Amino acid sequence: MKIEDVVCPFCGCLCDDLVVQVEGNRVVNVENGCTLANEKFMGDHRLETPIRRSGKKWERISYDEAIAETAGILLDADRPLLYGWSGTYGEAQTIGVHLAEVLGAVIDNTSTVCHGPSIMAIQEVGHPGCTLGQIKNRADVVIYWAANPIEAHPRHMSRYTTFADGFFVKNAFRERKVIVVDVRETDSSQIADEFVKVNPGGDYAILSALRAIVRGKRDIIPPNVEGVSREQLFRVAEICMAAKFGAIFFGVGLTMASGKYKNIRNAIELTEELNRHTKFTISPMRGHWNVYGSNEVFTWITGYPYAVDFARGIAFYNPGETTSVDILRRGECDACLVVASDPGAHFPRACAEHLARIPTIQIDPHVNATTHLSQIQIPVAVTGIDAEGTAYRMDGVPLRTRKLFQGSHPDDLEVLEKIYAIVREAKG
Amino acid sequence: MPGILIRNAFVIDPLSGVKGEVMDIAIRDGKIVEEASTDAVVIDAARCLTLPGGIDSHSHVCGTKVNFGRYMSPEDMRAGRTARKGVMHVTSGYSVPTTFGNSYRYSTMGYTTILEGAMAPLEARHTHEEFTATPHQDMLANTLFDGNWSIMEAVKEKDVKRAAAVVAWTLSAVKGFAIKLTNPGGTEAWGWGGDVNSIHDQVPHFGVTPAEIIGTMIQANELLNLPHSVHLHCNNLGVPGNYQTTLETIGLVPDLNRDRQSLYLTHVQFHSYGGSTWRDICSKSEDVARAVNNTPQVVMDMGQIMFGRTTTMTADGPMEFKLYMLHHNKWSNHDVELETGSGITPVYYGRKSLVNCVMWSIGLELALLAKNPWQCLLSTDNPNGAPFVKYPEIIALLMSRRFRENERKMIDPRTEHFVPLFAIERELDWYEIAVMTRAAQAKALGITRIGKGYLAPGAEADVAIFPLKPDEIDPSVDYQQVMAGFSRTRYTIKRGRVVARDGEVVVEGANSTIWTRANVPPAYDMSSDPEFTKKFEQYYTVRMRNYPVQDIYLPRGVRIDTEASL
Numbered sequence: 001m002k003i004e005d006v007v008c009p010f011c012g013c014l015c016d017d018l019v020v021q022v023e024g025n026r027v028v029n030v031e032n033g034c035t036l037a038n039e040k041f042m043g044d045h046r047l048e049t050p051i052r053r054s055g056k057k058w059e060r061i062s063y064d065e066a067i068a069e070t071a072g073i074l075l076d077a078d079r080p081l082l083y084g085w086s087g088t089y090g091e092a093q094t095i096g097v098h099l100a101e102v103l104g105a106v107i108d109n110t111s112t113v114c115h116g117p118s119i120m121a122i123q124e125v126g127h128p129g130c131t132l133g134q135i136k137n138r139a140d141v142v143i144y145w146a147a148n149p150i151e152a153h154p155r156h157m158s159r160y161t162t163f164a165d166g167f168f169v170k171n172a173f174r175e176r177k178v179i180v181v182d183v184r185e186t187d188s189s190q191i192a193d194e195f196v197k198v199n200p201g202g203d204y205a206i207l208s209a210l211r212a213i214v215r216g217k218r219d220i221i222p223p224n225v226e227g228v229s230r231e232q233l234f235r236v237a238e239i240c241m242a243a244k245f246g247a248i249f250f251g252v253g254l255t256m257a258s259g260k261y262k263n264i265r266n267a268i269e270l271t272e273e274l275n276r277h278t279k280f281t282i283s284p285m286r287g288h289w290n291v292y293g294s295n296e297v298f299t300w301i302t303g304y305p306y307a308v309d310f311a312r313g314i315a316f317y318n319p320g321e322t323t324s325v326d327i328l329r330r331g332e333c334d335a336c337l338v339v340a341s342d343p344g345a346h347f348p349r350a351c352a353e354h355l356a357r358i359p360t361i362q363i364d365p366h367v368n369a370t371t372h373l374s375q376i377q378i379p380v381a382v383t384g385i386d387a388e389g390t391a392y393r394m395d396g397v398p399l400r401t402r403k404l405f406q407g408s409h410p411d412d413l414e415v416l417e418k419i420y421a422i423v424r425e426a427k428g
Numbered sequence: 429m430p431g432i433l434i435r436n437a438f439v440i441d442p443l444s445g446v447k448g449e450v451m452d453i454a455i456r457d458g459k460i461v462e463e464a465s466t467d468a469v470v471i472d473a474a475r476c477l478t479l480p481g482g483i484d485s486h487s488h489v490c491g492t493k494v495n496f497g498r499y500m501s502p503e504d505m506r507a508g509r510t511a512r513k514g515v516m517h518v519t520s521g522y523s524v525p526t527t528f529g530n531s532y533r534y535s536t537m538g539y540t541t542i543l544e545g546a547m548a549p550l551e552a553r554h555t556h557e558e559f560t561a562t563p564h565q566d567m568l569a570n571t572l573f574d575g576n577w578s579i580m581e582a583v584k585e586k587d588v589k590r591a592a593a594v595v596a597w598t599l600s601a602v603k604g605f606a607i608k609l610t611n612p613g614g615t616e617a618w619g620w621g622g623d624v625n626s627i628h629d630q631v632p633h634f635g636v637t638p639a640e641i642i643g644t645m646i647q648a649n650e651l652l653n654l655p656h657s658v659h660l661h662c663n664n665l666g667v668p669g670n671y672q673t674t675l676e677t678i679g680l681v682p683d684l685n686r687d688r689q690s691l692y693l694t695h696v697q698f699h700s701y702g703g704s705t706w707r708d709i710c711s712k713s714e715d716v717a718r719a720v721n722n723t724p725q726v727v728m729d730m731g732q733i734m735f736g737r738t739t740t741m742t743a744d745g746p747m748e749f750k751l752y753m754l755h756h757n758k759w760s761n762h763d764v765e766l767e768t769g770s771g772i773t774p775v776y777y778g779r780k781s782l783v784n785c786v787m788w789s790i791g792l793e794l795a796l797l798a799k800n801p802w803q804c805l806l807s808t809d810n811p812n813g814a815p816f817v818k819y820p821e822i823i824a825l826l827m828s829r830r831f832r833e834n835e836r837k838m839i840d841p842r843t844e845h846f847v848p849l850f851a852i853e854r855e856l857d858w859y860e861i862a863v864m865t866r867a868a869q870a871k872a873l874g875i876t877r878i879g880k881g882y883l884a885p886g887a888e889a890d891v892a893i894f895p896l897k898p899d900e901i902d903p904s905v906d907y908q909q910v911m912a913g914f915s916r917t918r919y920t921i922k923r924g925r926v927v928a929r930d931g932e933v934v935v936e937g938a939n940s941t942i943w944t945r946a947n948v949p950p951a952y953d954m955s956s957d958p959e960f961t962k963k964f965e966q967y968y969t970v971r972m973r974n975y976p977v978q979d980i981y982l983p984r985g986v987r988i989d990t991e992a993s994l
């Protein structure tokens with residue numbers, strides 16, 4: 001069976017034009033997807049049943065047993081952490097938040113190790129952005145800052161920017177200038193009209209220099225700023241100011257470089273400055289396909305996009321304190337439920353070690369690095385393959401992923417609802 | 429369900445012609461009925477004021493920009509926190525509360541229906557997700573068409589029927605309720621960082637004017653026989669001297685509908701400024717109110733501002749940028765491809781700011797100068813003028829001249845030279861307040877047809893009982909009591925169930941989402957129109973098949989069907 005207009009549940013581009021060929025409960029071919037998409041659909045090797053650690057071995061257990069035990073562990077914990085969420089759909093995230101509320105737990109998503117600093121910057125100065133189609137149809141200048149879309153978001157350039165023809169930009173490749181700012185050459189920098197190579201950690205200074213130039217203060221710019229010549233900075237500023245519509249995209253290279261959220265704040269303020277001259281927008285290149293959805297869902301229920309602590313009954317948010325990495329590093333957390341993400345692969349070592357010491361339960365379709373830290377793993381359907389639900393694209397556009405076939409696993413929502421029911425019952 | 433019998437209620441039900449009578453109200457199966465069943469639960473209203481459930485016909489509570497207002501404002505989230513309690517979830521937020529926060533606070537104030545003021549079609553799914561998480565009110569979504577390319581092209585071609593067809597397809601695809609125009613043409617111009625400054629300016633590239641967009645859409649709306657009229661946020665919001673634009677816009681409106689207005693003008697306070705700069709801004713409420721009084725085919729809502737901190741948010745992207753340039757607070761913007769824009773910035777309305785005092789006066793003046801309360805609805809454009817929790821204070825100000833005089837002493841003393849407010853003696857009565865907070869909304873939105881806004885048999889059993897005894901208090905003097913009384917009902921009943929009591933929500937909600945489907949002849953079905961679908965494929969970044977909001981997002985959808993006259 002051929003299914004059209006399939007939404008890809010891999011990266012924040014959330015391409016929705018895939019054509020997927022399904023045989024029984026297996027995807028046999030994917031058209032329009034990038035290599036990452038193909039791998040996601042075709043290289044899908046599931047864990048078959050829930051498993052529990054028993055000594056040095058794993059034993060298979062039933063779903064009911066796994067769910068009851070998970071609920072028991074969470075109910076016993078003093079400081080439970082519910083982490084992950086970027087790889088599942090909104091309806092499951094919603095139950096996750098309600099579960100955290102009843103437990104008095106901390107709930108956090110993967111922003112904590114990617115665009116958390118971008119969120120903090122936005123909370124200081126706001127976010128002039130737009131949907132991706134606005135850029136496709138209008139932008140004549142696109143800047144990728146510390147982002148390498150060809151590797152991490154392979155179809156970003158062809159669907160939305162560099163190669164995407166739009167209403168006002170009929171021939172994107174010729175009419176649209178692409179600037180790449182990065183600390184090293186990348187596949188993306190090679191196709192840029194202008195590559196700005198910055199010293200590692202030099203982004204803040206470059207952003208400040210550009211802001212100064214846009215403000216008309218050229219004379220204060222030294223000949224060389226963090227490895228970039230004054231002439232190039234002038235040129236870049238001129239390209240931006242001459243643009244009819246400019247768009248900056250930044251990656252975790254900027255949020256995680258020294259300066260962290262201050263870099264993003266500076267980039268946003270540059271964007272605001274440019275808006276006094278022309279139209280400019282800025283957008284984070286969100287990684288996981290539905291990480292933005294987890295920010296959205298957390299926000300409408302709790303008021304905060306990530307790192308929400310319910311320990312005091314109210315929703316409390318203080319990144320650096322209520323962020324999962326910090327809670328784990330302080331050794332505070334005494335049980336962790338990981339849903340649809342792989343902290344074992346992405347967290348600092350000390351945090352991963354703590355996860356291995358406490359009862360950690362993972363709800364995830366696949367064996368991954370976190371499996372090795374877990375007590376229990378509950379396999380589920382893969383959203384976008386055999387489960388459907390809402391996802392938010394990196395620009396906030398919500399889409400409904402498709403269910404391509406009826407698989408044999410329950411999905412995240414079913415499992416979480418059962419855990420929630422037990423916990424609610426116990427909490428009265 | 430055994431039903432409810434409310435005894436001894438002091439009822440004001442304007443749509444049924446009840447202007448303050450002590451009577452009983454019987455409820456069964458979610459509806460008002462002639463007679464209660466014998467096992468009905470009896471509520472003794474003890475001669476307390478009993479009204480149909482409140483209806484907010486313009487409020488921003490759900491969707492992309494509202495949620496971004498929360499996302500970017502942890503300081504606002506901290507300013508209003510409640511813990512989980514009984515059936516109530518945790519809430520956060522003061523000016524942009526979380527969805528449950530909005531829902532509980534509205535419910536305890538007796539509100540049972542809310543129209544979200546602005547939904548971008550492309551992001552409709554988000555609005556509907558938040559509707560589901562706003563469980564105690566029936567929800568409706570104004571759907572944005574101000575910068576819609578297909579609409580502007582139809583306007584350019586002077587093809588009203590095609591504009592109507594685009595509206596019909598879109599409303600039904602996104603499960604929207606009505607046509608909203610926010611700064612028509614201006615949001616498209618903002619795609620290039622520009623704006624339009626009068627209703628006769630050309631929209632760049634599209635070669636149409638705001639006046640043409642408004643005129644065409646009013647016609648299209650009536651061709652589709654939609655329950656509500658076009659809902660307009662005029663051009664030039666917040667600009668000194670903008671009352672001219674507002675008057676010109678009112679002058680455009682034909683009278684096309686027997687049952688309701690032909691144009692709804694929202695937050696008119698923000699559109700009634702005289703002067704030419706922030707230094708000489710003054711009230712033009714008298715001119716605007718006169719125009720409204722003379723134009724029965726328009727209805728407005730106040731857009732009252734109240735002093736204090738709030739968050740402004742609108743699809744009017746260029747306006748939010750101007751506001752940002754004025755205050756240099758944090759600023760967010762979010763343009764939506766082929767459709768509209770939006771922006772957010774926090775503001776503080778100060779009693780020491782002459783401009784803010786003038787704005788504060790204008791909203792009240794509009795309500796006091798509008799002769800017909802059915803033509804001026806109470807609103808703050810929540811949260812733009814103030815969070816909706818300020819409604820009781822606004823009601824008290826409208827009902828008490830003494831209260832207004834007391835406030836006069838607290839504000840910038842120069843205010844009285846720029847506004848007529850303090851010369852106005854009128855004090856609104858209970859009946860007028862009932863009209864302005866529910867009955868007129870139901871009529872203006874065209875939802876009396878589904879039983880909203882009144883208490884006669886057959887109506888939806890949405891009822892608010894306030895701890896206010898109209899025979900015993902004089903609102904002119906006891907305005908503090910009025911304020912307290914409208915802040916929390918004794919009972920809020922929603923579809924026949926008591927949902928809130930004395931300031932607390934007591935059950936889990938189960939709202940409906942009300943949307944409109946205009947049935948068009950096949951020739952006007954845009955889903956098979958080659959040009960429309962081609963445009964879609966070329967310029968949107970979402971496939972046309974993935975665009976419509978699936979039924980699953982409306983667990984209790986209520987569809988109003990109309991037959992288009994095409």
Ligand code: SF4
Pocket residue numbers: 008009010011012013014015032033034035036037153154155156
């Ligand atoms: S770019 Fe991202 S969303 Fe698009 S097909 Fe590749 S992995 Fe999937």
Ligand SMILES: [Zn+2]
Pocket residue numbers: 486487488545546694695742809812
């Ligand atoms: Zn509004």
